[in-house]
Amino acid sequence: MASCRFAFAVHILAVLARHGAGGVTSQALAGSVNTNPVVIRRILAQLQRAGLVSTQKGAGAGSRIARQPDEISLGEVYRAVEPAPAFGVHPQQPNQRCCVGREIQRALGEVFAGAQEALEQALARRTLADIAEKVGAAEPTPSLRARPTKRKAS
Amino acid sequence: MASCRFAFAVHILAVLARHGAGGVTSQALAGSVNTNPVVIRRILAQLQRAGLVSTQKGAGAGSRIARQPDEISLGEVYRAVEPAPAFGVHPQQPNQRCCVGREIQRALGEVFAGAQEALEQALARRTLADIAEKVGAAEPTPSLRARPTKRKAS
DNA sequence: ACATCTGTAACCACCGCGATTACACAACCT
């Protein structure tokens, strides 16, 4: 799993948690994450499907968090954004004439399932509130809105 | 982590565990995994560096397992073969003018480390002997060797 | 010497991902 979608999703939710009821546009979120608004909207769409976020369209629109931050576990966020399993198996079928090749996939499947389970349980023990707390010591973000030009990282 | 190197590595070690002291060539292993011998040798090189396997070069060469199967945990195999962490972070630096952007990486780092730890511990609880046991119910593999060279009781 | 097999470099094709552009649609405002 080399994707950073999960990191982006947690970042987005952390910003939304800080803003509470105030809607935040994808462009503003893109400004904080430092990426393109479309990338944000793609992740936002996944979070909507999972019921973690609600988005209002049209003028003066924006997204807001759909639940209390302490009721959103990072395990949920992970599953919302990374539906594929973290482990890959043989791309080609192993040699069925070899007894190892015949049975290895089943054996590996059990191991992978156990590891995936452990991973998700570890994530499930943390909530978005834990993240927001670590981040929230500072003052509210100034000038998240109104990013007229697209500039590279400072 | 979409790579299947870990699956290949476990497969290779399972075959070696079955063959015990008899050396198995990369070509024979490739026949069981159903891939190219070079792919096998690449993984074999990593397993050698980790001290899990010993290889003899030259004519009539081959690889054999370097420890008892019940003393090789899958966590070791995982670390030998997948040195990179399973979680990716922001490819670009987040916006440092946003308090979330400033702190999110540290917060995510802690979470990721915990999840990675849980994953590796889950793998560490299984050994190669567990895999070999699930696989080993059947009879020894016939005709794993491709070329009619040395005939070794398999 | 010879045959065999490993180690490694080099190269290719493919896939997934993030970034970007473009455009249709929705909602709010005057």
Place this chain on the structure above:
DNA sequence: AGGTTGTGTAATCGCGGTGGTTACAGATGT
């Protein structure tokens, strides 16, 4: 209604990683 703003989504591009393949030097037993 019309204009403005912002979402949803498709299409495309470039990049990096990965498995597959070929090629070749070096090691080693017979």
